[in-house]
Amino acid sequence: MRVAIFFGGPSREREISFAGGKTVFNNLDRTLFEPVPVFVDSLGNFILTNKQIFEYQKIRDFYPPASVIKNAKKSTRFKVYAESLGRLSDNNFIEMTNAVGQPILPQDFKKHFDFVFLAMHGAPGEDGSLQGLLEWYGIPYSAPGIFGSAAGIDKTLQNELIERITGVEKQQMTIRKATWDTENHGELFERVKAILGLPFVVKAPHGGSSIGVAIVKEDSEEAFVKAVEQCLFRLTLTKAQWTAMNQQAKENYLQKIANVEESIGFPLVFEADSMVDKGAIVYAHPQDLLEKLEDYFSYSDTNAILTSVHGESSVLIEGFINGKEFSCGVIQDEEDRPIALPPTGIEPAVETYDFQAKYVSSATRKSIPVNVPMEQLHEIHRQIKAVAEALRFGVCARIDGFVKADGTVSLHDPNTIPGMSPTSLIFKQMVEIGLNPTQTLTYLIRASLQDRAKTGKNTWRMEQMLADLDRMIDKEVGRLSEKPRVAILFGSVLNRLDESLALAQRTYSQIAAEGKYFPVPVLLTGSPTNHVLHQLPVNFLYKESIEAIKESLYAEKHPFIVECIRQAEAITTKYTGYFDQTVRHLSYEDLAHTVKRVYIAVMDMPSTDEYSVQHFLKSVGLEWFQAH
Numbered sequence: 001m002r003v004a005i006f007f008g009g010p011s012r013e014r015e016i017s018f019a020g021g022k023t024v025f026n027n028l029d030r031t032l033f034e035p036v037p038v039f040v041d042s043l044g045n046f047i048l049t050n051k052q053i054f055e056y057q058k059i060r061d062f063y064p065p066a067s068v069i070k071n072a073k074k075s076t077r078f079k080v081y082a083e084s085l086g087r088l089s090d091n092n093f094i095e096m097t098n099a100v101g102q103p104i105l106p107q108d109f110k111k112h113f114d115f116v117f118l119a120m121h122g123a124p125g126e127d128g129s130l131q132g133l134l135e136w137y138g139i140p141y142s143a144p145g146i147f148g149s150a151a152g153i154d155k156t157l158q159n160e161l162i163e164r165i166t167g168v169e170k171q172q173m174t175i176r177k178a179t180w181d182t183e184n185h186g187e188l189f190e191r192v193k194a195i196l197g198l199p200f201v202v203k204a205p206h207g208g209s210s211i212g213v214a215i216v217k218e219d220s221e222e223a224f225v226k227a228v229e230q231c232l233f234r235l236t237l238t239k240a241q242w243t244a245m246n247q248q249a250k251e252n253y254l255q256k257i258a259n260v261e262e263s264i265g266f267p268l269v270f271e272a273d274s275m276v277d278k279g280a281i282v283y284a285h286p287q288d289l290l291e292k293l294e295d296y297f298s299y300s301d302t303n304a305i306l307t308s309v310h311g312e313s314s315v316l317i318e319g320f321i322n323g324k325e326f327s328c329g330v331i332q333d334e335e336d337r338p339i340a341l342p343p344t345g346i347e348p349a350v351e352t353y354d355f356q357a358k359y360v361s362s363a364t365r366k367s368i369p370v371n372v373p374m375e376q377l378h379e380i381h382r383q384i385k386a387v388a389e390a391l392r393f394g395v396c397a398r399i400d401g402f403v404k405a406d407g408t409v410s411l412h413d414p415n416t417i418p419g420m421s422p423t424s425l426i427f428k429q430m431v432e433i434g435l436n437p438t439q440t441l442t443y444l445i446r447a448s449l450q451d452r453a454k455t456g457k458n459t460w461r462m463e464q465m466l467a468d469l470d471r472m473i474d475k476e477v478g479r480l481s482e483k484p485r486v487a488i489l490f491g492s493v494l495n496r497l498d499e500s501l502a503l504a505q506r507t508y509s510q511i512a513a514e515g516k517y518f519p520v521p522v523l524l525t526g527s528p529t530n531h532v533l534h535q536l537p538v539n540f541l542y543k544e545s546i547e548a549i550k551e552s553l554y555a556e557k558h559p560f561i562v563e564c565i566r567q568a569e570a571i572t573t574k575y576t577g578y579f580d581q582t583v584r585h586l587s588y589e590d591l592a593h594t595v596k597r598v599y600i601a602v603m604d605m606p607s608t609d610e611y612s613v614q615h616f617l618k619s620v621g622l623e624w625f626q627a628h
Contacts, residue, residue: 003033004113008040011122012260015058020119020420022054027437031515032472036113039100042081049101065099068092075287080258084266084285106137116141119420123206126417127153140452140462142444144416148392152416155205156316162411165390166383171196171319189224192317199320202227204312231315233264233308239297254286264308273302321410323402326370328380329429330388331396333571338385341429342564345370366544368432369560372403377560379409394451396444398426431539433565434572434579438512443575477577483518490601491524497546504601507627520595524602529611535584553583592620601627
């Protein structure tokens, strides 16, 4: 099956989508699927590309090309996305898109692929818009359908529906932009405090990846105004602020605005209170705005108001919940029944679990399951399954929430396309029930075909694709016991532990996706002269750190995880054959009887002396390769 991987898009979460697309490409099972990378640029163009694109770190590293920026007569001092170039000539547009691949139109999708794996985030990739386009052209896609996607993008609607479904009341209110712009901010602040108290949370109703969220903790009108403006994606710039900056500081300020994961992004609307300059003008490029601001503040003392063209029309304000935060995935079995995964506890070492904390910082601690009593874990699952079923979150979704001090469970912020980066919670939760990342992606594709077959559109074709895929999955699972076993040896007796873990995860994923061998994680502990080997179940490999693995080596499994594994057993068996949960203590001789070769992901041990890993592997006749 030819599986297109859609990534990028126009939303503020495009860089997370790019990272997710890379993860899907690297982990997709090559024995079942042919991956077809499709870059969706920020203008909405679909571009067939190749795997070399994933060698870049960020979208702006390759798109738009520097030559096109120069041809468009735009400054190259700023790193911008394609929408900042304005209207391009036909030649420039062709040069830009051809630099990364072949542009294709939706009516030609079927010529190039059979299925679309959506690694998209935010509108319009996650809100039902792209899903509707694909259904119009008869292309099956991953994740929930149009209804679930539309419900999953609107935080205000979510809260209202979740309250009806679970019976748990949530304190919230909205402020429309029109109200904010006409009423007294101090009076609005007093009204919010009277209804919700302090602290409270301000959110952009349609923003994901924790972009557009602020917590107001102090009794400060200034903090309140700043939070609301942030979630409307609007900035106010004073003449004093602008004139206090030197040229480099001004450019840095505008570059930060252009970074969509940090600020409001371009294009944006410039508005002024000056009677000379009344009105709104759209600026697409930082250089153009720089020139405008220099000119504007040369004659005006009034503020410049900068608003994203994709700003919100209202903000959602919620009462702050002081409790244990968690995130819980939910999938479905072949009878369309929701199966909740082990909920992950989130303990950020920062005040707000925002974009940086979620995707960039390593300061956030996670635990599976969240550390609450069994009764509350069961209540989390009850509510998660009820919400997923009522809101038509078929295939897969991730729902966040809190367990309050009184034991009440409060859900919020469903996500119908969970992040697909290597550290994403959905992978960590799926591996706890026995599915590695490659098997998880296969599940998502198979379950999506099952869900698409229920729409009444192209039903026969969807059922045929589903039946063909089931036969291929059954065949590959039947071959697992025949595949040569290879060890991924990681860990250390010295330092650099987590570098070794990351290398082992990458190596495991590559081997699992290729499908030629059966990868076996093996942890090295002990001392430089006394090596101790542990053959691990796959879920150990995806724990937060090697120290966390060591703590779990021979510990009793949490009873709730045991329940989750049992509830998902039919799913796990379909994609793995059998989930081996046993930790085995091995000698090098035992290892030689277990695997055919070894990939070494140990980072900091000598490779030549008599106590090296390589020496011991050679002594038992095992072929080895250095992992990269």
